[in-house]
Structure formats: C-alpha cells, structure tokens
Amino acid sequence: MDKDKIDKKDHILDVAERVFSELGFDGASTRTISGEAGVNMAMLNYYFGSKEGLFLAVFKRKIISFQDLLKNIGSDGSTSAWNKIEKYIELYTQRVVTNNCFQKLLYQELSMQRRGELSDQITDILMKNVSEIRKILQDGVKSGEFNKNIDIELVIATIYGTKNFIVNSPQLTSKVLGYDIQNDKLLEEKFKPRIEAYLKTLLKSYLMNEHDNTTK
Amino acid sequence: MDKDKIDKKDHILDVAERVFSELGFDGASTRTISGEAGVNMAMLNYYFGSKEGLFLAVFKRKIISFQDLLKNIGSDGSTSAWNKIEKYIELYTQRVVTNNCFQKLLYQELSMQRRGELSDQITDILMKNVSEIRKILQDGVKSGEFNKNIDIELVIATIYGTKNFIVNSPQLTSKVLGYDIQNDKLLEEKFKPRIEAYLKTLLKSYLMNEHDNTTK
C-alpha cells in the first residue's frame, strides 16, 4: 500500500533527523542511520537518492512545517502588529524547547556553507520566515505603531541571534545563567518563560519607545 | 636553525586555521591542509601527533592571543556605565570585521561539543569576557543608571548572539540585508557602523527606559 511507503519514509526521516542532529552531517554515517532505523542501507538511496538527498529531505519537512505556522500569524489582520510580534516570540521560543537539537544542526549547516546547493535551499526557506516577520515590522512602522527609525533587519537578527546563541552554545550559556540549559525540565520551566518575557520587553522598548537612530 | 622549525609549524597552523574555518573539522582533510601548506602529509602527524592534535594546536595559539586582547573597560571608574557599554560595543563590533573567520570556527566547535576538553577551555576564556560586561551592567543597575528590572544575562546573550548570527550565517544575512556581508569592504564600511548604531540604540532603550518585567 502507498500509505506504508510514506510511513516508512517518515520513520527514516525521524531517525535521520535525530542522528544528524546528534552527530552532524559528516559524523552521521548512512550505515548508522539505516541501522537505527531498522532498514537496509540501500533503502536510503532508493528513497532519497543520496545521503545529501536524505539530509535535504529532513530539512524540507522540518522547515516547511514551521513556515505553515507562521503564515497564520501574519495573515491575521484583526490583531495589532505588536500582538503579532508577541505571538511570534511565543511560537519561536516554543520551538527552542521542542526542537533545539535540530535548530543547532540547521545553523551549523548554514554556518559551514559546504554543500552549496543545500545552503542555498535552506537560505531560501528561511528567507520566507524572515519575510513574514519583516512584513509584520514594516506594517507596524507604517501604521505608526512602531518607531519609524527602527532597523528592521537587525531586529530580526537579534531575535534569531539571541535564541541561537543560547541554543548553539549551551555549555557557555549554562555557565552564564547558572543552571543547566541542556536539562529539558529546566529549559522548559525556567528558561523558556524567561527568554519569552525578556524578548518581549526588549523589543517593546526598542520598537515602541522614542529613540533617535541618526545620532552617531 | 630553530627559527625555521617554529616558522614552519606556524605556517602550518596558519593554513590549518583557515582550512578548518572554511570546512570544519570533518570537512578539512589532512591531505588538503598539508597540500595547501606545501608540506608532506606525514609532517602533520610528526609535528602535532594527529589531526585532532593539530586542531587543538590551532586553538591553543589563538586562545593565547585572545587573552592579551582582554581589556579592562570596566576598570575605568571615571565614565558612566552606559559609556562603558558603548565602548564595549565598539570593541566587539570591531572584532567582527577582523576575526570573523575564526570566530565562526570557535562557535562551531562550541556548538558541536565533540572535543569536550577544548570546549571547556573555550568556555572558560569566553566567561572572562562575560564577567567583564556583567559587572558593568550590575554597577549600572546599582547606581540607578540602568533600569533595575533588566535581565543582565540575556542582555549579554543578545549582544553576542546578534553578532554571531550575522557572522555565522553570512549567506542568509547578506540576503536579508541586501548586500554581501562576506565582502570585507562592505562589512567594514556599511555593516560595522550600522550594527554599532543599532546595538547602542537597542540597548539604550532597554537598559535606560522604564519598563516592567513582571507583566505576564
């Protein structure tokens, strides 16, 4: 049946996502992945063409599912721009908790810039996410809700960057914060509400207070 | 002469640093490194014991030079806390321009956590920088110059994270900003002053404006 095939592919993708996240692209061999997935090695190439094809398939499935969630926020015309930003922050910090292993992998890959074709595709997909939040910010400026002097692109860099710094260097961050970021319970209960409140306060004060960007 | 040997080892380290930065630990083969350095493959093992030994040597050399750069901005008691933050931002954004290749490698390694001993050393070094800026922020709060509700640790994450996001994913950032971040001239002339002004405005509005961290 066709359903079985899809389920099997999905199972392989689940395992591959985990193993890639744990060991990186190079560290994860096709033998390890197929072994842990309980399928024959040749099936990976049969289904996905190549190791890189499998890697790309993992990313496609993941990022597109995130993108669908985003579209709903931007298209809601009834709420204010700031409300959308708050929703975005909540959605984003939730991803940190549930998906931080894969998030690490994603930005590792983007940082490497090996496999140029793959980097291009990841960049393209992420750009759609960026465009979503950029539009929210632009609308907020246009409506007068946000300060007109804000640097929209760097605001995006701050949201992504603050989260990435914490997720991608958990050892350092744990030392800075004083508790273990890699502990799922602490991450969910202590860290998540903290960064959520912080990002809201930080962005609110920057986006909505008066400040002059032109000095120096 | 002894000088020649040191120069040669240093030259190998120069090349290794570049190649590792470009391709990562796994992506950089010993053949590539020795080839680009113009030495025989066996020399890498002869001098550094193993590939990992070479990798560690690259970091050791760099970390030593890092410690020299640690400046005591915080020790200047004559200026305000905000003035110190501004100085810190300027110093930090300068490093983006001059060292961004190795910075990438450093945070990749910190992210991977594959060579635990090395991760520990990197973390220790970075913690010294963190302690510097944390003290400045604490002093600012104590003197009433900064809002007492600020989240000091996450402010640090924002400064580091915003910069790292841009440096470590130049392809994405270039697309977001609309110009090539990997072009040294544009990086220096267009991007550096921009992120400098942005970080100052962002932090000023958060640190010095009134806001309530307790809501929600």
Next chain:
DNA sequence: TTGCATCAATCAATCGATTGATTAATTTTG
C-alpha cells in the same frame, strides 16, 4: 507474469595514520 520493494554483497574512493628509506643537521669522539 510484471513491477516495485528489499536485501546481502560489493564497489571505488577517501580517510587518517604509519611505514621504511633518505637527507640534513647536530653531537660525539679520537
């Protein structure tokens, strides 16, 4: 039977590492 799914076996390529031989430099010895 026909076509897709699955498998063990095997492929060529590349990896890091090591070998033994050779040369260059240094030290010891007479």
Next chain:
DNA sequence: CAAAATTAATCAATCGATTGATTGATGCAA
C-alpha cells in the same frame, strides 16, 4: 679539527578502515 655516530626532518608509498553508492538476486503483491 675532522670523521664518525646520532638525531631530526622529510618524503613517497601504502596501510586498514570506513565512507557513500551500486549491483544483481530475491520476495511479493497485483
């Protein structure tokens, strides 16, 4: 000092292991 002995530096060649990929045989459902 100079010849001999020793050590350090360098090289081409090759090692075994592992990699991603492919093959041809086999099973199986339609």
